[in-house]
Amino acid sequence: MVVPAVGKKVRLNRIFNPQDQRALCVAADHGWMTDPTDNVINLSSVLKQVIAGGADALLVSFGTAVRYSHLLKGRHSPALLLRADWMNLPRLGMGGASDSNILPAQKFKQVTAAKAEDALRLGASGITIYYFIGYSDEFEARNLEDCARFASDCRRLGLPLIIEPIATGAMVTGTNATELLIASARIAVEIGADALKIPYTGDVDSFARLVKAAEVPVLMLGGARSETPRDALELVEEGLMAGAAGVVFGRNITRAKDPEKMVRDISQLIHSNKSVDEVLKQPGPFRLKTNQKLCTGCRICEMQCAFFHNGAYGQLLTARLKIQSNGNGNKIFFCTLCKKCIEVCEQTALQIKPDIGCIELDKDKCNGCKKCVEICPMQVVLFSEAAQKPLFCDFCNGLPQCAKWCPEGAIKLLT
Amino acid sequence: MSNIGKEFRLAEFFDRADNRTIILDTSSLASVGLAQDMAKSWERLDEVAGQFDALIVSAAQINRLSEKFNGSTFIARLDWTNLFRMDSFVLPPTEIKHIPIVDPDDIFSFGATAAVCYLLFGYDEEIEAKMIEYISGITRACYKSGIPLLVDIYPNGPKITRVNFDASVVLASSMMQEAGVDVLIVPPISAEKIKEMQRFIKIPILGRAETKKDSGFFIDNNCPGVCLSLKTSIEEIPDIRKIVHK
Numbered sequence: 001m002v003v004p005a006v007g008k009k010v011r012l013n014r015i016f017n018p019q020d021q022r023a024l025c026v027a028a029d030h031g032w033m034t035d036p037t038d039n040v041i042n043l044s045s046v047l048k049q050v051i052a053g054g055a056d057a058l059l060v061s062f063g064t065a066v067r068y069s070h071l072l073k074g075r076h077s078p079a080l081l082l083r084a085d086w087m088n089l090p091r092l093g094m095g096g097a098s099d100s101n102i103l104p105a106q107k108f109k110q111v112t113a114a115k116a117e118d119a120l121r122l123g124a125s126g127i128t129i130y131y132f133i134g135y136s137d138e139f140e141a142r143n144l145e146d147c148a149r150f151a152s153d154c155r156r157l158g159l160p161l162i163i164e165p166i167a168t169g170a171m172v173t174g175t176n177a178t179e180l181l182i183a184s185a186r187i188a189v190e191i192g193a194d195a196l197k198i199p200y201t202g203d204v205d206s207f208a209r210l211v212k213a214a215e216v217p218v219l220m221l222g223g224a225r226s227e228t229p230r231d232a233l234e235l236v237e238e239g240l241m242a243g244a245a246g247v248v249f250g251r252n253i254t255r256a257k258d259p260e261k262m263v264r265d266i267s268q269l270i271h272s273n274k275s276v277d278e279v280l281k282q283p284g285p286f287r288l289k290t291n292q293k294l295c296t297g298c299r300i301c302e303m304q305c306a307f308f309h310n311g312a313y314g315q316l317l318t319a320r321l322k323i324q325s326n327g328n329g330n331k332i333f334f335c336t337l338c339k340k341c342i343e344v345c346e347q348t349a350l351q352i353k354p355d356i357g358c359i360e361l362d363k364d365k366c367n368g369c370k371k372c373v374e375i376c377p378m379q380v381v382l383f384s385e386a387a388q389k390p391l392f393c394d395f396c397n398g399l400p401q402c403a404k405w406c407p408e409g410a411i412k413l414l415t
Numbered sequence: 416m417s418n419i420g421k422e423f424r425l426a427e428f429f430d431r432a433d434n435r436t437i438i439l440d441t442s443s444l445a446s447v448g449l450a451q452d453m454a455k456s457w458e459r460l461d462e463v464a465g466q467f468d469a470l471i472v473s474a475a476q477i478n479r480l481s482e483k484f485n486g487s488t489f490i491a492r493l494d495w496t497n498l499f500r501m502d503s504f505v506l507p508p509t510e511i512k513h514i515p516i517v518d519p520d521d522i523f524s525f526g527a528t529a530a531v532c533y534l535l536f537g538y539d540e541e542i543e544a545k546m547i548e549y550i551s552g553i554t555r556a557c558y559k560s561g562i563p564l565l566v567d568i569y570p571n572g573p574k575i576t577r578v579n580f581d582a583s584v585v586l587a588s589s590m591m592q593e594a595g596v597d598v599l600i601v602p603p604i605s606a607e608k609i610k611e612m613q614r615f616i617k618i619p620i621l622g623r624a625e626t627k628k629d630s631g632f633f634i635d636n637n638c639p640g641v642c643l644s645l646k647t648s649i650e651e652i653p654d655i656r657k658i659v660h661k
Contacts, residue, residue, distance in 0.1 A: 031615075032593035035586055041615040062554060063595030066418070067617065086547050088540060102582040103537065103574055109544035113551035113594070121559070 007158015008194060011125040014079040015057045015160065015195075016217060016245065022270050024263065025057040025197075025219060026050045027250035029083040032061040032113075034090040035102050039254035046254045047071055050078075053263025057081050057125065059248060062114050065122050072123075079125035081162065084114040084150065087130055089168065108135055108169070112146055116153035116161075126160035128197060128248075133184045135169030144191060151192025163193035164221070178206045185214045197221050197248045200239055207242035217245035222252040229262060233276045236269050246270050278355075285357025286395050287414045288403060290332045294410035297330035299323050301402035301411060308401045309391075320380055320393040321402055321411075332411065333378040334402070335359065335393035341372035341381060350392075359392040366390070420561015421597060424528045428469035428488040429619070429639065430660060436621065436640035437659045440471040440567075441480070442492035442531075443644065445516075446499045453645035463652045469528070471565075471642070474517050477525050490565060491527035493517045493553060498535060498569060511538060511572075515549060519556040519564075530557060531565040531600075536587045537572025547594070554595040565598040566591045567623070567642075581608040588616050600642045603629055609636045630655045 016023045031040035057079040087110035119127045154161040165184035195217040220239035226232040232252040256262040268274045302319035321334040342350045349365035368388040382391040403413040469488040497508040557564040570583040581604040622633025624641040
């Protein structure tokens with residue numbers, strides 16, 4: 001059937017960025033299955049931050065999807081993934097989660113809680129269901145029966161099905177856990193998964209084997225919250241190295257100190273191919289803010305700027321900001337990132353440097369026409385006669401000396 | 416909320432002036448019959464017919480009560496349990512049972528405005544999983560039809576202790592919100608836990624009250640109403656109404 005296949009493709013493209021076929025999904029369905037921890041209590045605020053950070057998709061329960069549908073409207077909103085089942089694993093103390101203490105469970109249970117039609121009616125771009133392997137043969141068989149039913153419904157409706165294989169239970173040991181996960185990944189695909197949400201196996205090689213065996217996009221899940229943001233980011237980096245198409249992270253994002261930043265950082269790993277070191281070193285983007293009234297005209301800013309760029313004091317004309325003093329006081333001229341230089345450049349040699357936020361010159365493209373120098377309303381784009389290239393404020397590579405040294409606080413750095 | 420049908424129907428039993436409600440639940444008669452402690456209230460129900468914003472009834476009660484409570488809002492009980500036989504019923508149950516008795520799609524033909532079901536909590540995993548599956552199904556059916564769904568939380572299972580009672584109500588409420596229910600009815604818990612719930616439970620939380628004192632407690636703690644039972648003394652009902660709709 002052609003139409004449902006197209007439906008799946010269209011909806012998968014809402015989850016996975018069509019440019020790089022990767023996705024950063026955020027799981028916010030914890031209140032459905034575990035104790036109301038801080039990420040559940042502050043769900044509204046967490047969701048807003050996650051969306052602001054630029055997540056590609058949000059995995060939520062039916063109730064949350066209905067209550068927060070207003071946040072998911074619009075072309076640039078994340079795709080909606082509906083959690084179609086419920087289970088008590090975190091309350092069983094086997095899932096590695098330690099947050100579920102109110103009412104512990106003794107017996108493992110999982111039930112379906114929504115149908116594919118419900119997800120479609122809500123405008124979801126996919127559904128997610130668990131596939132547990134290792135608890136008992138009976139449990140697995142019943143679980144797979146549900147998965148197969150969902151797969152059939154999703155095929156009919158053109159709705160992507162993301163299966164989440166989890167190896168858990170008495171039959172899972174340290175020796176067979178990785179192989180079980182790899183096997184379960186393929187089994188889930190054979191049953192009908194269009195993508196997988198699956199735990200990291202612990203090393204790049206085995207996870208790469210899993211990805212290869214799966215033959216569908218593999219999204220790595222984050223599991224329990226990592227100790228530090230770096231740990232979480234390194235997990236993502238390893239997963240991507242192994243060939244994962246992205247992640248479905250929950251607590252590592254929703255319980256982060258700054259969920260929006262965490263999403264942005266992970267997004268840079270996934271969509272900009274940056275390394276963890278690059279992401280964490282990145283101090284910007286910056287902006288300078290001035291308070292002209294505080295400026296005494298001492299010109300220390302010009303001196304320090306010139307020293308930073310030339311290695312010597314005294315060449316104030318080479319400073320990339322200017323102080324103009326007259327009878328009415330002192331005025332600071334600095335790069336306000338008005339982007340007029342970018343607009344005027346016919347060689348498209350200028351762009352905003354994403355990590356710091358300053359103007360960046362592609363020297364190979366620049367033909368030295370000086371149009372950028374002429375158009376700058378602040379007159380702070382200099383021109384190097386020696387190199388025949390313009391010179392721009394570069395925020396001193398992330399530590400603007402003008403802001404650092406201004407004794408009156410007239411120049412401040414905003415991040 | 417993005418469901419107009421639900422919004423309209425909720426407004427039928429939440430007073431527009433103060434957004435509060437006072438509900439009487441008569442549906443337990445289907446489980447315990449006309450028990451002695453309820454008989455008096457049942458006989459004198461006419462006296463307080465105008466005091467309630469809505470009545471929780473079994474499907475069969477709607478016919479009989481619709482004359483007595485002409486113009487009232489009815490909330491249909493979708494399920495049945497023998498839980499209430501634990502106290503003083505002539506034949507105490509050996510095992511807790513819960514069964515669906517009304518299909519949510521039939522609600523409109525009864526003339527009901529909303530539906531209500533139990534959440535029996537703290538029992539073994541089998542019962543809990545079945546409850547979750549059942550309520551998830553009803554939630555979706557009600558969403559489709561625009562019928563508000565109330566869930567009546569009973570944390571009475573063997574896993575519930577004095578220590579975890581309040582926290583269990585919070586956990587159950589959180590799960591029910593995620594399931595997509597529209598209104599919760601909770602038993603009396605500490606004021607502190609009610610406040611904790613109100614921080615993140617964004618659907619109305621009604622208190623299950625039997626007396627004036629219980630009702631005052633819930634209203635003082637910013638709950639938008641109470642749900643009374645036939646155990647409530649008829650004499651107290653006008654005063655409870657005053658407490659709810661000050």
